[in-house]
Amino acid sequence: MNPQFEHLYQALTKVDGYIYPNEIELSWSILIVLYPFITGLVAGAFILASLERVFNVKSLKPTYVIALLTAFAFMLVATMPLIFHLGQPLRFWEIMITPHLTSAMAIFGFVYLWYLMVVLLLEIWFDYRADMVVWSKEATGLKKWLYKIFSLGISDVSPESRRWDDKLGYIVTVIGIPSAFLLHGYVGFIFGSIKANPWWSTVMMPVIFLFSAMVSGIALVMLVFMIVNYIRKQKIDMLCLDTIAKYLFYIIIIDFTLESLDQIHRFYEAEESFEIISLLMSGKLFVTLLIFQVLIGMIIPVISLGTMQFYKPKEKIRQGIYLVTGILVLVGIFFMRWNVVIGGQLFSKSFYGFTSFKLALIGPEGFLMASIWLIIPFLILAFLLWLFPPWKKTQEEHVSVE
Amino acid sequence: MPIQLKRLLILGVVLVSIFLILKYLMTPESFGQYGHYRGKALDEVAAYPTKYVGSETCYDCHDSIVLAKSEGPHSGIGCESCHGPGFKHIEDPETEKLDKPNTRAFCAHCHAFNKARSEKAITQQNILEHNPEDNCTECHNPHQPQQ
Known part of the structure; x- marks a missing residue:
């Protein structure tokens, strides 16, 4: 038997009701789930860094550089799941050479480049420039040359030049906040603007994506901050950790409110697509939506972080709670992306049927491939922390810019 | 102007120039000739050997089969849907045979x-x-x- 038809019959066993032939197989799989997830981590981590810099939240200072480096490490791989999903990794850049203004993905390329090159890279550079000059004199071998190249041959470490670093870094951060909003709002827009899909098409999508990005980014930086301190066997700055947890708590509440508003609106409007969507939520997406996203990713963290706002147990217990909560939040936001991307393709545009999705273990769209793209940013981060250790920075305070 | 700004401006100009040079070199020559695509792609597509002639042409020789088909449930399906493009077969019916x-x-x-x-x-x-x-x-x- 022709394997093509065996495949077809196998595929048909996972179909319920009436669906169009091109809806049996999902076009977007786990790599497209990773794309908004990773981009969200970048935007969220950066926004946490800007809280310290622009809004002058002093207690967050120990996380400032870690947040920037985390954002940078994840930013470098943010487009990789997309490029590998397309299956033509050697010609992806053509979209940038002949961009079209109506192509959402081409414009994303420029938004991405702007954010990577002009915002993140510059802010990190201004923050580390003087240190790199100092380190280039102390270090030997490869490190010495890397510092020399990265400092662009500048050797000035005078207080005047440092003041300029601070001033310019501050300006970049101010530009960076709307850029971070633009970056992740744009990812939400790519889904929210697809009017044929009632599960995606909502003007709330960019805002929801943005706030969930902030939630995941802050949770990630909180975890990285704790892990770095564990590895370095340093005492964790609890004031800092409590402050991150407080902001995480606030942003989760805003995110939860926005997502609930969106759903309540959907329920009350009960448009023609409502029946299939309610079946989707109570059926195919029950575990990933109600258990993982809402219960594990939202309700438990809100309760645990909310309790920490007025009841403070011992430091070790608090650290444990923050560690577990951070992981739960990341799992919850991952499944939020999953429910958007996968959930939006599970029901037919005829509103009369479903297909199903089973994640493969291996292959170009499999679990292992996705794991690789989730592990690589952590390896990059470890390299960045080795090359640019925040704890060895000489510059203690940002000069306040009035 | 502080030195770091000067160096960054130079680096920025270099990077943007590299992008513009790449854009110039990599953009296909006929891009934008008719629309937002490679103009020569039209000629390349037209040069493909796959050419259809239509069921009316088949009727000229295979009238009995075309008539028989026109009475059944496959009447709405063109001959070349199953047998493939017939252009070469029309040119040289003896050696260029269609798929069955x-x-x-x-x-x-x-x-x-x-x-x-x-x-x-x-x-x-x-x-x-x-x-x-x-x-x-x-x-x-x-x-x-x-x-």
Whole structure:
């Protein structure tokens, strides 16, 4: 038997009701789930860094550089799941050479480049420039040359030049906040603007994506901050950790409110697509939506972080709670992306049927491939922390810019 | 102007220049000739050997088959849908022969059971179970499948 038809019959066993032939197989799989997830981590981590810099939240200072480096490490791989999903990794850049203004993905390329090159890279550079000059004199071998190249041959470490670093870094951060909003709002827009899909098409999508990005980014930086301190066997700055947890708590509440508003609106409007969507939520997406996203990713963290706002147990217990909560939040936001991307393709545009999705273990769209793209940013981060250790920075305070 | 700004401006100009040079070098010559695509792509597509002639041309020689087909459920399907493009065959009927697909897999392109298709619109069979050892054309005449 022709394997093509065996495949077809196998595929048909996972179909319920009436669906169009091109809806049996999902076009977007786990790599497209990773794309908004990773981009969200970048935007969220950066926004946490800007809280310290622009809004002058002093207690967050120990996380400032870690947040920037985390954002940078994840930013470098943010487009990789997309490029590998397309299956033509050697010609992806053509979209940038002949961009079209109506192509959402081409414009994303420029938004991405702007954010990577002009915002993140510059802010990190201004923050580390003087240190790199100092380190280039102390270090030997490869490190010495890397510092020399990265400092662009500048050797000035005078207080005047440092003041300029601070001033310019501050300006970049101010530009960076709307850029971070633009970056992740744009990812939400790519889904929210697809009017044929009632599960995606909502003007709330960019805002929801943005706030969930902030939630995941802050949770990630909180975890990285704790892990770095564990590895370095340093005492964790609890004031800092409590402050991150407080902001995480606030942003989760805003995110939860926005997502609930969106759903309540959907329920009350009960448009023609409502029946299939309610079946989707109570059926195919029950575990990933109600258990993982809402219960594990939202309700438990809100309760645990909310309790920490007025009841403070011992430091070790608090650290444990923050560690577990951070992981739960990341799992919850991952499944939020999953429910958007996968959930939006599970029901037919005829509103009369479903297909199903089973994640493969291996292959170009499999679990292992996705794991690789989730592990690589952590390896990059470890390299960045080795090359640019925040704890060895000489510059203690940002000069306040009035 | 502080030195770091000067160096960054130089670096920025270099990077933007590299991008513009790459854009200039990499953009295909005929890009934008007619629209937002490579103009020469049209010529390349036109040069493909695949050319269709239409069922009316088939009727000139194979009139009995075309007439027989016109009375059955396959009347709405063009000859070249199954037999492939006929241009070369018209040019040289003796040596350029068209395909006569008779495999189960070929018929199954349309007739394999698919829940998403209406049973009223098209006859469907579970081809894994329906006489799996035989070719479809042993029992069905593809030009008059109703018989």
